[in-house]
Amino acid sequence: MVDTSATIADVTVTPVAFRDPPLLNTVGVHEPYALRTVVEVTTDGGVSGIGETYGGTLHLERLRRAAAELVGMDVWSLHDLIARTTRALGTDTPGGDGMSGMVTGSSTVDRVMSPFDVACLDIQGKLVGRPVSDLLGGAVRPAVPYSAYLFYKWAAHPGQEDDDWGAALDPAGLVEQARRMIDEYGFSSVKLKGGVFPPDEEIAAIRALREAFPGLPLRLDPNAAWSVETSLRVARELDGVLQYLEDPTEGVEGMAAVAGGTPTPLATNMCVVSFDDLAPAVERKAVGIVLSDHHFWGGLRRCGQLSAIADTFGLGLSMHSNSHLGISLAAMTHLAAATPRLTYACDTHWPWKRPDEDVVDTTPLRFTEGSVAVPTAPGLGVELDRDALARLHRQYLDCGLRDRDDTGYMRRFEPSFPTETPRW
Ligand SMILES: O=C([O-])[C@@H](O)[C@@H](O)[C@H](O)[C@@H](O)C(=O)[O-]
Ligand SMILES: [Mg+2]
Numbered sequence: 001m002v003d004t005s006a007t008i009a010d011v012t013v014t015p016v017a018f019r020d021p022p023l024l025n026t027v028g029v030h031e032p033y034a035l036r037t038v039v040e041v042t043t044d045g046g047v048s049g050i051g052e053t054y055g056g057t058l059h060l061e062r063l064r065r066a067a068a069e070l071v072g073m074d075v076w077s078l079h080d081l082i083a084r085t086t087r088a089l090g091t092d093t094p095g096g097d098g099m100s101g102m103v104t105g106s107s108t109v110d111r112v113m114s115p116f117d118v119a120c121l122d123i124q125g126k127l128v129g130r131p132v133s134d135l136l137g138g139a140v141r142p143a144v145p146y147s148a149y150l151f152y153k154w155a156a157h158p159g160q161e162d163d164d165w166g167a168a169l170d171p172a173g174l175v176e177q178a179r180r181m182i183d184e185y186g187f188s189s190v191k192l193k194g195g196v197f198p199p200d201e202e203i204a205a206i207r208a209l210r211e212a213f214p215g216l217p218l219r220l221d222p223n224a225a226w227s228v229e230t231s232l233r234v235a236r237e238l239d240g241v242l243q244y245l246e247d248p249t250e251g252v253e254g255m256a257a258v259a260g261g262t263p264t265p266l267a268t269n270m271c272v273v274s275f276d277d278l279a280p281a282v283e284r285k286a287v288g289i290v291l292s293d294h295h296f297w298g299g300l301r302r303c304g305q306l307s308a309i310a311d312t313f314g315l316g317l318s319m320h321s322n323s324h325l326g327i328s329l330a331a332m333t334h335l336a337a338a339t340p341r342l343t344y345a346c347d348t349h350w351p352w353k354r355p356d357e358d359v360v361d362t363t364p365l366r367f368t369e370g371s372v373a374v375p376t377a378p379g380l381g382v383e384l385d386r387d388a389l390a391r392l393h394r395q396y397l398d399c400g401l402r403d404r405d406d407t408g409y410m411r412r413f414e415p416s417f418p419t420e421t422p423r424w
Helices: 057-070 078-089 108-128 171-185 199-212 228-237 251-259 275-283 300-313 326-337 386-399 406-413
Strands: 008-019 033-043 048-054 143-145 148-151 190-193 218-221 244-246 266-268 289-292 316-319 371-373
Touching: 008 057, 008 386, 033 057, 033 108, 033 386, 048 057, 048 108, 048 326, 057 078, 057 108, 078 108, 108 300, 143 326, 148 171, 171 190, 171 199, 190 199, 199 218, 199 228, 228 244, 228 251, 251 266, 251 275, 275 300, 289 300, 300 316, 300 326, 316 326
Parallel strands: 148 190, 190 218, 218 244, 244 266, 266 289, 289 316
Antiparallel strands: 008 033, 033 048, 143 371
C-alpha cells in the first residue's frame, strides 16, 4: 500500500504586494497595491502545499502565530487544524479582516486557518495523486463560470499615467468596460460594484448594461450604502432586471426589511459571514443567496459545511472575491467545481490584476468562455514560482503599504469623503 502519511515539518508565511488599479467602492478607492499573504506548508517527506489569504498587519501576525503551532500536525486532520489555530490565537480581539471595513464579524479562527486548509489539501492531493476537487467530493462541472466584475474607476492613480483600462465614471464608461471584459474573457454574467454614486446614477448604469447586453444576468452590489427605504426604491426601479441585489443595506434586520418588500433575490457577503450568522438570517428570511468565500469561511472543507447548511435551509450559494492571485483562483475553482449548490457564476477580481504579476504560473487557469477549467493535476494544480514570490515580497517591502485603507487613500484626494452609513 502507498504510504500517504505526512506530518507538517515547516511553514513559511510571506506577505506580497501586487499592483491594483484605482477601483472605487463605497468606502473609498483601491490603493496602488493590493496586499496578500502566501503560505507554504512542507511535510517531513518534503511534499509542499500552498495557500493564499489577506495581507494586513494583524492578520499576518496571527498567521505567523498559527504557523508556529502547526509543526508536527498530521496534514489530514481538519479537526487538529481548527484546534491548533484556536490555541495559537487564544483570546484574540476581533478585526484584521483585510476588507477595509466592508466585511466585519467573520470568525478570526476561520480566517486564519483558511490558507493552511488550502495548503494541506494541496499536499493531500499530491500524496494521493488526485486534484483537490476530488478531495472535496468530486467536480460536478468541468469548468467554473466567473462573472465580469465591473468597477467605477479613475483613469489612473493620482500622479500616475492612465492605466490600460482608463476611466469608468458613468454608464457609457461601464458599458465600454464590460464590453472589453466580455470580449477578453467571455464572461456571461455581469456584476457592478455600486455604492459609489447616488443610486439614480447606478440605476441608469444598470439600465445601460441591460440594453447593451440583453441576455446577461446582472448584479448590483453597493456594499450596504443604502437605507432600507432607498434599497426598496432601487429594487422597485430595477424589478425584473437584476439576477440578485447584493447587500443593499446593512445587517440582518435591514436586509430582512428589504427582502420582505421586493421579489428580487437578495445576496450577501456582509451580513452572513460566519456560521454564527446563519441561524438569525434564516429565521428572519433576510437573504436568499450567501456568497461563500473560503478566505473567511475557514477554507475549502468548511465551505463544504456551509453548502450543506445552505442545502438544508434552501439558501442559494454564489462566491465572493477580493483582489487575489492565482493560488486563490485555483482554490476557488476547485471549490466551486465540487459544490453542486453553487449555481451562480462566481465573483473574481482577476481581470484587474496584471498578467505579469503572480506567484504561480497561471497557465492552467486560463479563461475560456468566462470559465476556468478545473485543474486536473494532483493538488491545486498550480506550483509556486519562487522567483516571482521573492519579487512580489520585495514589492511588499518597498511599497510601504501594510494595511488596506481605501478610505484613508481616498481622503488624501477628497478630504471630505463621507463615511456615514447609510450614505443614501
Ligand atoms: O474590492 C472591492 O472594492 C470590493 O468592494 C471588495 O472589497 C468587496 O469585498 C467585495 O467585492 C464585495 O462583493 O463586497
Ligand atoms: Mg459583495
